[in-house]
Amino acid sequence: MEMKRTHPLIITAAVAVILAAGIAIASMTGLLPSSQANMSEQEIAQMAEEKRLEEQAKIKEEAAAKKAAAAHSHKPAYKPAPVQTxxxxxxxxxxxxxxxxxxxxxxxxxxxxxxGVVGGLLGNQVGGGSGKKVATAAGVVGGALLGNKIEKDRNSSTQYDVVVKFEDGTSDVYSFSSQPNWQAGDRVKVVNGQLTSSL
Structure with missing residues (x-):
């Protein structure tokens, strides 16, 4: 019958566990030179106090460094020059x-x-009998309408409206009977109710 051999890795793991357990026991019993088991309670308390004092001193140094850095970095607040509107x-x-x-x-x-007179005269020249009367009446009506239109056209005029937008945001329209000298984009000013050029 063949004997089963234990795998070398299992043996290595078992040895490592035994060594770790031995070191832990030696540390707790004070057999290791670095262990605190050989130190008295007074020495342990003194070491703890020294460590606490070191930590407090370090905290104070860091606070002082931060305060000094804040004092150096503090600059007077920048005040922008007042804007002249x-x-x-x-x-x-x-x-x-x-x-x-x-x-x-x-x-x-x-x-x-x-x-109407001219239209009636012209209508009277057309046709004869009752047709002449109808043509005369139509000539009077047509002539009156045409004469009225001609008179209105003759009396019509051209008006020029200049639309101005002011600096305060308001707008106004100034009317002229002749073509003004201004064009869109020109600066203007109102003086005594009259529109004038402004430089």
């Missing part, structure tokens, strides 16, 4: 748009009367 000119602004508008003239009635 330009005073708003309520009557200063910029031209936004120049609009051209045709204003229809008023009819005085002269054009309608004159047109």
């Amino acid at each position: 330009a005073a708003i000119c309520n009557n200063c602004g910029r031209v936004v748009e120049v609009r051209q508008t045709r204003i229809q003239g008023e009819g005085s009635g002269v054009g309608a009367v004159a047109g």
